[in-house]
Amino acid sequence: MTQPIVELRQVTKSFGPVDVLKGVDLVAHAGRVTALVGDNGAGKSTLIKGLAGVQPYDGGEVLFDGQAVSLHHPREAARLGIEVVYQDLALCDNLDIVQNMFLGREELASGTFDEGRMEAEAARALQTLSVKTVKSLRQKVASLSGGQRQTVAIARSVVKKATVVILDEPTAALGVAQTAQVLDLVRRLADSGVAVIIISHNLQDVFAVADDISVLYLGTMTARLVAKDTNPADVVGYITGTTRMTEVDA
Amino acid sequence: MSAEVDSEGPAVAAADDAPSLLGKGGHGGVGDAVRAYLQRVRGGDMGPLPAVGGLVVLVVIFAIANPLFLTERNIANLFTQAAPLVTLGMALVFVLLLGEIDLSAGVTFGVAMGVFVKLTQPGGMAWPLALLVALGIGVAVGAFIGFFVARIGVPSFVVSLGLFLGLQGVMLVIIGAGGTYRLIPSPIRAIQNQNLPPWAGWTMLAVVLALLLAVALLDRRRRAASGAPNPPASIMYAKLGVIAALGAFIVFYLNQDRGTAARSLEGVPIVVPLVLLILMVGTYVLDRTRFGRYIYAIGGNTEAARRAGVNVTLVKWSAFVVCSVLAVVAGVFTVSKVGSADAAMGREIVLSGVAAAVVGGVSLFGGRGRLVHAVIGATVIAVITNGMGLLKFSAGANLAVTGGVLVLAATVDALARKRSGATGV
Incomplete structure (x- = not known):
């Protein structure tokens, strides 16, 4: 397989006496969806926060495009194009779609906002994801449905040439139709050349969208599987710890 | 919201036939723009509409009740009466948008003006220098509140309430109980008294x-x-x-x-272009700069702003400084109108300032409102004060009516929030 865009090697993280990550390896490839699954407390969130630069790892190596990089601040992650879409949708209800998509990285022209450029780029980003459910870019986010909000949150991550997009439980609060819609979006995101890491508890969603599945169990990576070569029953075994790693791919 | 959910299909077509989103939503013809606006209003996002309506009604009532109301002299008087409240209301918008409040804005300008008037007594400091000192006091008070609110995390209500009490004490020390100092510098007197x-x-x-x-x-x-x-x-x-x-x-x-x-x-009156300048510069900052956008973002969802890389502490801190400095400017207009400073200066006006902003359509919950809303709200309150004074109502009746208008406005705000939650517009 080609060189992964992001590779974690033996990363560790402890909170006081508790070792949350005990030497975890993870790879994500451009154009592929990697699902990160595991039970509560397995260390998924900690792993992601390290990758986002919010909570740096204690030890281990992070390779980005084959190069060792440091990830000690969200800004470093942002510079590499690592974007996180959080579970509890980090959007401002009182701002419109364009304003939300560019929050914290507004386009300026001589010190003031270049609204036209932002609007055009937002439209382009939504278009590359084939989003059709949004009526107006200048609509307040408060007026959007759960699925539409998730769409905006995901589109927010691609507006600035993301290389890796991490989605934390993107379908947790959605209905059936909206879940399908968001998963579709995740697929297209990967097809556009982005490495997608998706955290989910819902194995049905995982198998619907993921190319690779990595299973965390109590701070160790117990399995790295290719989705089409495995089945939900096996994955459940890995998640609950009743099955041990038999094969490592990638 | 349910109607929208139904209209969403599970599948979305492939990329090549996705229509451009550009040009949708109010960018069509005049009709589209009007329709979009009406839809927003129906959805509860009324902005200053109730206040403008109220203003028109009040003006008509007062004009009918007392022919003096619409005389040139009274209208000019109305402008100078309203100027301090308008400015204070605009000052407060900066912190109200964050979902915070500054109860000490009035006494802040009281202290600053007390110092200013005392410094510029005959034989004292040159007035531009003293004015800088007064504005410096505004910066200091704003930074003080900002420190406790943004850095430590004390609720702004409590910090500014503490200052509201404490600064009254400072006033008494500076001016002395029952003392009054006449305003000497003529350029400052001119603001509210010359045209x-x-x-x-x-x-x-x-x-x-x-x-x-x-x-x-x-x-x-x-x-x-x-x-x-x-x-x-x-x-x-x-x-x-x-x-x-x-x-x-x-x-x-x-x-x-x-x-x-x-x-x-x-x-x-000279004060009018000064107020307009504050309104235009302030609106520009709020609408077109990062600082302004981040104030709205923090008021809407602090955590989202933080995750988007906004320096929440710095923005909040700065907003309190802006509020206090503008409050001092409101103090300059007040002292220019009154002609003197006493120990009670600014004690009562702050709540009217909050009322002005809320009546105009600024949300106390943060994230919603504009400077011009405060201007309209302050004008409503000033018209009530002025009109009822002309009709020889007592100050008591005046306060009661103003209070009633405030509760009414806050109710409209709360209902609008409820409604916008329900209709999703």
Whole structure:
């Protein structure tokens, strides 16, 4: 397989006496969806926060495009194009779609906002994801449905040439139709050349969208599987710890 | 919201036949823009609409009840009466948008003006220097509140309530119980007591219109350059036309001679262009700079702003400084109108300032409102005060009515929030 865009090697993280990550390896490839699954407390969130630069790892190596990089601040992650879409949708209800998509990285022209450029780029980003459910870019986010909000949150991550997009439980609060819609979006995101890491508890969603599945169990990576070569029953075994790693791919 | 969910299909078509989202939503014709606006209003996002309606009703009632109300002299008086409240209301918008409050804004300007007036007594400091000291006091108080709110995390209500009490003590120390100091520097006295020559009034209007037009045209150029469609030019010209007509009417009215037979008195009070300057600069900052956008973002969802990389502490801190400094400017207008400073200065006006903002449509919950809303709300309160004074109502009745209007406005705000939650517009 080609060189992964992001590779974690033996990363560790402890909170006081508790070792949350005990030497975890993870790879994500451009154009592929990697699902990160595991039970509560397995260390998924900690792993992601390290990758986002919010909570740096204690030890281990992070390779980005084959190069060792440091990830000690969200800004470093942002510079590499690592974007996180959080579970509890980090959007401002009182701002419109364009304003939300560019929050914290507004386009300026001589010190003031270049609204036209932002609007055009937002439209382009939504278009590359084939989003059709949004009526107006200048609509307040408060007026959007759960699925539409998730769409905006995901589109927010691609507006600035993301290389890796991490989605934390993107379908947790959605209905059936909206879940399908968001998963579709995740697929297209990967097809556009982005490495997608998706955290989910819902194995049905995982198998619907993921190319690779990595299973965390109590701070160790117990399995790295290719989705089409495995089945939900096996994955459940890995998640609950009743099955041990038999094969490592990638 | 349910209707929207139903209309969403599970599948979305492939990339090549996705239509462009550009040009949708209010960028069609005039009709589209009007429809979009009506939809927003129906959805509960009324902005200053109730306040504007209320203002019109009040003016009509007072004009009928007392012929003195619409005289040139009273209208000019109304402008100078309203100026401090308008400015204080605008100051408070900066912190109200964050979902915070500054109860000490009034006494802040009291202290600053107490110091200013005392420093500029005969034989004292030159007034521009003293004014800098007063503004410096504003910066210091704002930074103090900002420190406790943004860095430590103490609720702004409590910090500013503490300052509200503490600064009254400082006032007593500076001025002394029952003491009064006369305002000496004539340029400061002139702000509320002198008028622009008639030609300068017209120039002021022309400059304002030119600036608005320039900004609007620049916007359109930039949008066109990026390929984003512009709303119809007719809407821009219609808006400017309304402002021009309203402005021309007011300037014309104020340029009429309202003096006595012995001494003529005409022109726009000097305070008016100063207030307009604050309004325009402030609106520009809130609408078009990162600082302004982040104030709205923090008011809407602090955590989202933080995750987007906004320096929440710094923005909050700065907003409190802006609020306190503008409050000091409101103090300058007050002291210029009153002509003296005493130990009770600014104690009562702060709640009227909050009321002005809320009546105008600024949300106390944060994230919603504009400077011009505070201007409209303050005008409503000033008209009530002025009109009921002319009708010889007691100060008690005046306060009761103002209070009633405030509760009414806050109710409208709460209902609007509820409704916008329900209809999702």
